[in-house]
Amino acid sequence: MDQIPNQHTPPTATAAGPNLFGETLEELRETCASSGLPRFRGDQLFHWLYRRGVTSFTECANLPIPLRETLAAQYVIRHPEIVQEQRSSDGTRKFLLRLADGRDIETVLIPSESEDEGQPRRLTICVSTQVGCPLDCKFCATASMKLKRNLTPGEIFGQYLAVQQRTDQRITNLVFMGMGEPLLNYENVMRSVDILTHEKTEGIAASHITLSTAGLVEGIRRMANEERKIKLAVSLHATTDELRRRLMPINKKHPLDEILSAIEYYYQHTRRRITWEYILFDGLNDSELDARRLARLSRRVPSKVNIIPFHPIASAYPDGLPLALLSPPRAHIEEFARQLREMRVTVMLRSSSGKDIDAACGQLAVRHADTGGVR
Ligand code: SF4
Numbered sequence: 001m002d003q004i005p006n007q008h009t010p011p012t013a014t015a016a017g018p019n020l021f022g023e024t025l026e027e028l029r030e031t032c033a034s035s036g037l038p039r040f041r042g043d044q045l046f047h048w049l050y051r052r053g054v055t056s057f058t059e060c061a062n063l064p065i066p067l068r069e070t071l072a073a074q075y076v077i078r079h080p081e082i083v084q085e086q087r088s089s090d091g092t093r094k095f096l097l098r099l100a101d102g103r104d105i106e107t108v109l110i111p112s113e114s115e116d117e118g119q120p121r122r123l124t125i126c127v128s129t130q131v132g133c134p135l136d137c138k139f140c141a142t143a144s145m146k147l148k149r150n151l152t153p154g155e156i157f158g159q160y161l162a163v164q165q166r167t168d169q170r171i172t173n174l175v176f177m178g179m180g181e182p183l184l185n186y187e188n189v190m191r192s193v194d195i196l197t198h199e200k201t202e203g204i205a206a207s208h209i210t211l212s213t214a215g216l217v218e219g220i221r222r223m224a225n226e227e228r229k230i231k232l233a234v235s236l237h238a239t240t241d242e243l244r245r246r247l248m249p250i251n252k253k254h255p256l257d258e259i260l261s262a263i264e265y266y267y268q269h270t271r272r273r274i275t276w277e278y279i280l281f282d283g284l285n286d287s288e289l290d291a292r293r294l295a296r297l298s299r300r301v302p303s304k305v306n307i308i309p310f311h312p313i314a315s316a317y318p319d320g321l322p323l324a325l326l327s328p329p330r331a332h333i334e335e336f337a338r339q340l341r342e343m344r345v346t347v348m349l350r351s352s353s354g355k356d357i358d359a360a361c362g363q364l365a366v367r368h369a370d371t372g373g374v375r
Contacts (some may be wrong), residue, residue: 019078019100020071021049022154024194028226035074041067043200048203053161055079056065056200057178060222071152080105080158082166091120092354095163099155103131103148105179107159108359109167113351115328124173128182128364129189135214137248139237139279139325141313141358142179150185160203177212177233179364193230206230212277217254217262224269232266233275233306234259238285239293247281260300265332267301274301279308280330282323286336295343304346307337311355311363 023031028049029042048060055077057068081102084096093109105128111120132145159178162169164171174196176182182189187360189211196203206229213219214235223232240242244251263274276298281285298305310327328336333349353359 001360005343006199013254013331017075018075019152020045020075021077021079022157022191023297024153024191025198025200035070036324037067045071045233046198046200049077050157050161050195050198050203052171052344053079053165058103078154080155082162085166085172086357086359088354088357090276090351090353090356092357092359093163094354094359095159097162097232099131099151099160099230103150105131105155105159105164106359106366107178108354108364109163109171110339110353115302119169121304122172123167123169124175125163126175126178127156128178128180129156129176129182129185133180134184135181137214137235137250138321139281139310139313141246143362145179150188151180153188153191153195153270156189159194160196171204173208173210174183175210175212175233177210179366181214181216183216184211186219186222190226190228193194193228197229210275212275214248214250215254215259215262218265220259220262224266227270231272231275233277234263235279236294236297237279237281239290239297243285245357246286260297263301276301276303276305277308279310280328280336281310281323281331282326282332283323284325286328286332290338291336293345295340295345298345304348305340306342306348306350307333308350309333312364313363317344 017367020028020031025042025046028045029039030042032045033039033228036282044060044062051093052059054060057077058118060068078100080097080099082095083098086094091111095107095109097105097197098106099105107128108126112122112124114121118255126245131148133142136143157257160171160174161221163343193206193209195201196209197206209230211230212233212235215290220232235248235249242256244256267274278294295306310325337347
């Protein structure tokens with residue numbers, strides 16, 4: 001289940017030809033070379049596809065017209081398309097995007113609470129990496145969809161492009177925390193990062209991109225070996241294997257010890273501070289003992305802890321847990337954070353952005369009003 005594909009997913013073949021949207025710069029150069037064109041045509045295409053966001057070859061003004069016609073006869077440029085938008089009272093926006101095969105995914109745009117001259121200081125996009133997810137975390141709505149398929153690099157980068165085109169303000173940060181486990185789609189996620197962070201794209205700096213994982217150790221080690229410059233967050237949510245196994249079945253395969261040694265390896269290679277994500281559940285993982293264990297564990301490498309209030313989902317009464325999943329009262333969440341700070345842990349208390357439109361952490365699942373089903 002958590003094997004990381006080594007092969008690049010080839011451009012999606014359609015009746016009109018493969019989709020070039022999602023090819024990296026080197027791949028576009030290769031595509032041009034294999035069609036008998038000079039490699040610099042690949043550089044020009046890269047500019048038009050990702051910097052300018054064109055949807056047809058006729059818009060590529062500096063390409064000779066016969067070349068545009070040849071490309072249009074052989075290839076397509078296909079983006080995910082926004083088909084619905086919801087706005088939260090706190091400014092969060094949730095987008096439903098339709099893919100070429102009719103599948104849907106969700107993407108969320110979150111303005112920071114702090115402002116500069118009336119504009120949010122940061123504008124963060126939360127993107128999906130898979131249609132659904134196979135990992136079955138008990139607190140997550142996406143798990144109910146199961147895994148339909150991995151997203152291609154174009155479908156991942158396309159979420160950023162489509163949403164950026166819908167907003168006047170520049171998107172400053174990107175998190176891989178939407179639908180899916182990004183390290184199960186390693187190749188395509190990293191290709192989308194390569195496109196996004198390329199100087200020709202003028203997208204987002206690697207230091208403003210965070211990949212969040214449920215703890216896939218092979219992927220964590222691979223990021224370290226490849227010296228990836230993006231930031232890493234690990235969804236922890238429990239400080240004992242016993243509870244974590246129940247909340248996140250992937251813990252049976254990768255228990256805490258294994259995750260911690262992968263994180264130490266990652267830190268030794270990258271010297272980059274990591275983030276522990278910790279959703280608080282009333283009566284399950286919010287005791288003083290949990291805070292002490294969390295502090296001890298988090299200090300194994302330079303890190304910070306993000307405390308996230310639990311956001312209710314339809315199935316908050318999973319089998320195998322002694323209690324229903326509920327958020328502790330706010331005062332208790334603040335007390336838990338205070339205990340951690342007292343133990344010299346850097347703590348961030350995350351807000352519940354987009355809760356009223358089911359756009360908060362763990363709430364993404366594509367539901368259809370007509371059937372109530374997922375696709
Ligand atoms: S929390 Fe993340 S890894 Fe777990 S089921 Fe949801 S999307 Fe998948």
